[in-house]
Amino acid sequence: MSAVPSLGPEQRAAAWAALAAEEYEVLVVGGGVTGAGVALDAATRGLKTALVEARDFASGTSSRSSKLFHGGLRYLEQFDFGLVREALHERDLAVNRISPHLVKPLQFLYPLTHRVWERPYVTAGLALYDGLARFGALSEPMPAQKHLTRTGARKLFPALRPDALVGAVRYYDAQADDARHTLTVALTAARYGATVLNSAEVVSFTRVGGRVVGARVRDVETGQEVDVRSEVVVNATGVWTDDLQTLVGGRGRFHVRASKGVHIVVPRDRINGETGLILKTEKSVLFVIPWGSHWIVGTTDTDWDLDKAHPAASKADIDYILEHVNQVLTTPLSHEDISGVYAGLRPLLSGESEDTSQLSREHAVARPSPGVISVAGGKYTTYRPMAADAVDAVAEDVTRTVPASVTEDIPLLGAEGYHAMVNSLDRLAEQWGIGRYRAEHLLNRFGSMTPDVLALAAEDRDLLQPVPGAEEYLMVEMVWGAAHEGALHLDDLLARRTRISIETPHRGTESAEPVARAVAGVLGWDEERIGNEVASYAARVEAERRSQTEADDQAADAVRVAAPDTRAVAVGRALV
Known part of the structure; x- marks a missing residue:
């Protein structure tokens, strides 16, 4: 084996x-x-x-979530204590035992907007949240909540408008690259x-x-x-x-009913902050989540009964997110600040309520x-x-x-030996001449399999070069994705093996041809196939961009589904 x-x-x-x-x-x-x-x-x-x-x-x-491994703080308000406790147990299990290379602790601020009743209310909720996490904890639990003044909160998150909060509570959850x-x-x-x-x-x-x-x-x-x-x-x-x-x-x-959740991705320098934020809206919650050199902001929660394979974000979805996050930011975000947008569908069990959030x-x-x-x-x-x-x-x-x-x-692949490899990070970086930050980036994606990934570059050092247009990734990661991770199309590599499709302003189009040529030998692509993959990916990006300027779901869906599909899947699409 x-x-x-x-x-x-x-x-x-x-x-x-x-x-x-x-x-x-x-x-x-x-x-x-x-x-x-x-x-x-x-x-x-x-x-x-x-x-x-x-x-x-x-x-x-599973590639279009909020990238959180969390208990679901809002479910406490619905008195769903069993679900929250189970999720917190799984969060801590992932962080400490099963997948520490992939699931990382993340601190959040919960801004308070009312002076009298809100702090004790939130305190009680977070105390229950922390208590449920500690009940039967596998190891050292995450830090408990900490109360902050408005000044203390804005030291952690200077981008918050002074009039947007009277104080805050800091708490911990976790995040992961879902794909x-x-x-x-x-x-x-x-x-x-x-x-x-x-x-x-x-x-x-x-x-x-x-x-x-x-x-x-x-x-x-x-x-x-x-x-x-x-x-x-x-x-x-x-x-x-x-x-x-x-x-x-x-x-x-x-x-099962589908609820659409839309997120936007913006560069890290557009929001001055060191933690995540959780903000309540009239419909759900809005997260502002650190994501490497970016922020993820979302989500929406609306019913969806159109194409399930490629749910489309409309201008209304994006405007909703911008409107709500800008209520608390000193420097508002605009459409021009957005690097990427993605829409996913939550599979919710149908109940009596017509409101998907319930x-x-x-x-x-x-x-x-x-x-x-x-x-x-x-x-x-x-x-x-x-x-x-x-x-x-x-x-x-x-x-x-x-x-x-x-x-x-059962630890997931890459978990065993991960901590030992973290302790040898400098040695790994020196051995391959890639810089400490790149070695850390690889460890947080592949864990203890990182040396196996890098070994592909032993006879071709060019694979240690950054991906054109997406310098956070190395070309060796692309070849590894095709040779060992089942990637069959350019879309697989740019949207899921990496997240270039949502992390770059060009959404992967500048990276498409170099990546296609790098994996062509592994996947047996000739010039015609390379051209088709690049053209298909470009058409996907263009359709997504255009759909995000449409006013509503129906118009956005019509634009998105018009793009060619690299996988001609019949079941599901034909039955809808």
Whole structure:
């Protein structure tokens, strides 16, 4: 079993052969964080597991979140103490044990705007938040809340207008690059024996005597189809849950509604601050989150019933974010300050309320059809217990005894040895001549696999050069993404293996051709394919830019979906 699994072209061909030849106990459909988590949980319980994703790992919701690993402070106001406690446990588990290279503590300010009642109210809430985190804590908990005067708060966040607060409370949560984290969960599942494939679309299900016993899976890249045999199929497709259930046939046990959340990304120098901010709005909360050399500001919370693969941010969404954040900033942000914009869909379990902000963030597991388990809802932070609950349900349907979940004790790839490597950061930087800050950047993306990534440059030192137009990244990261992380298209590399698509004013167009040429040898691209990938990516960026100038969802969606799609996926789009 390789310590560093590869999802390169050779392994992809082998995985397709395995799908056709072998019989699985669990077939997981959906390569977001929940599906990847189910695959990891099942594989580490000894179940023969396959994971298929129609597009790319984390291409939907799991690359378009607020990038937070948090308890969900606002859920305390909804008295959802169980969800908050579970999420805080998962946050601290990730920071301390499972993925310390990917999930990092982050301090926030909660500005206070009322002099009498608000401080004790917020104090009580944060005391409960900290207390829930400490209940059964695995190790040293994060620092407790700290009360600040207005002057003290503005020392930490000078960009706050003096009249926007009377004081503040500082507290801690955590953040992660959601796409990188999801990919690492999938890679870890592969490390423990799961067959893992992207661009692999389920087009139909196989039944025997009314029970689903497998699925027909199409290679989105070639059109080849194979029949996959499996004792149980797990539907972990998020906002596509109902679509896949329609493909299975019959009615599901629950329904999922999509709520659109839009974020903007601005350069770090546009806001003078050292912490994150959490601001209450009339509809939800607004986060201002440090993100490397940028800030992420969001989010919105509106119902969405248009294209699920490429949700579009409208001018109204962006104006809403700017309006609310500018109420507290000394120097307002404008549209010209924005480097990137992204929109994601939260898969919310439908309830009686028509307001998406009130729909349940709890998760649910059900058997909508014999041989099918569906898991949906929940929060990104609670992906691991969601996965464990789904596999518990699988265990009741497979023919042999299945042990309990062990993922609480399974570090993700790159976690083992990470702290030792941090202590040798200077040596690593000197060995490769890349500068300490670049070595730290790599460690926080690849953890203890960083030497394996850099080894690709042993015979081609040019790979240690920065990516043109995106100097925070090195070219070796692009080649690694194509050779070992399953990237099949330029979009995979610029939008998910890295975040160049939202971190640069050109949104990746200046980087596209150099990156395409760097990975062409790995992926077998000729000049025509290089040109097509670059043109397709440019069209995507142009469509996104234009959609963000449209007044409403319908107009923005029409512009965005007109761009060519690198993956011709039928299921979901055809069923909407």
